[in-house]
Amino acid sequence: MRALVQRVTSGQVDVREPGGAVRTAGRIGPGLVVFFGVSVGDELPTAEKLAEKCARLRCFEDEQGKINLDIRQTGGAILVVSQFTLYADTSRGNRPSFSGAARPDLAVPCYERFVSALRQLGIPVETGEFGADMLVSIRNDGPVTLMLEL
Numbered sequence: 001m002r003a004l005v006q007r008v009t010s011g012q013v014d015v016r017e018p019g020g021a022v023r024t025a026g027r028i029g030p031g032l033v034v035f036f037g038v039s040v041g042d043e044l045p046t047a048e049k050l051a052e053k054c055a056r057l058r059c060f061e062d063e064q065g066k067i068n069l070d071i072r073q074t075g076g077a078i079l080v081v082s083q084f085t086l087y088a089d090t091s092r093g094n095r096p097s098f099s100g101a102a103r104p105d106l107a108v109p110c111y112e113r114f115v116s117a118l119r120q121l122g123i124p125v126e127t128g129e130f131g132a133d134m135l136v137s138i139r140n141d142g143p144v145t146l147m148l149e150l
Contacts, residue, residue, distance in 0.1 A: 004035040007144035011079040013128040026126030031076030037086030038102040051117035077124040
């Protein structure tokens with residue numbers, strides 16, 4: 001399981017509907033945007049562990065300007081976006097293979113467990129829509145971008 005974590009001043013995910021209409025699925029102010037990917041063989045308990053890791057990730061500045069605070073200490077929110085392309089394999093050419101990404105029957109429950117675990121930790125969470133055609137807007141702060149993998 002992978003989480004590409006970006007510290008942001010704001011983030012938004014819009015869903016493009018059939019026919020071209022666009023609606024906002026989730027929006028946050030300061031916090032984290034987490035692109036979440038599930039691989040073949042991942043298990044539900046790993047989603048909870050990864051949520052705890054994201055919640056405890058010290059990537060925000062304290063009063064002295066040191067990166068020392070986690071999301072709960074700042075009162076920020078998290079926007080979670082499903083992202084199977086985190087498991088793209090380009091080792092055999094220029095066209096990515098996604099055979100390492102989990103199928104929806106595994107990925108959806110892991111995604112839902114990850115979101116639920118973050119909420120149970122007291123973090124406000126917004127989400128995209130699994131499997132949808134999404135437009136993601138991010139204002140990366142720092143920039144700070146970290147890859148977590150369990």
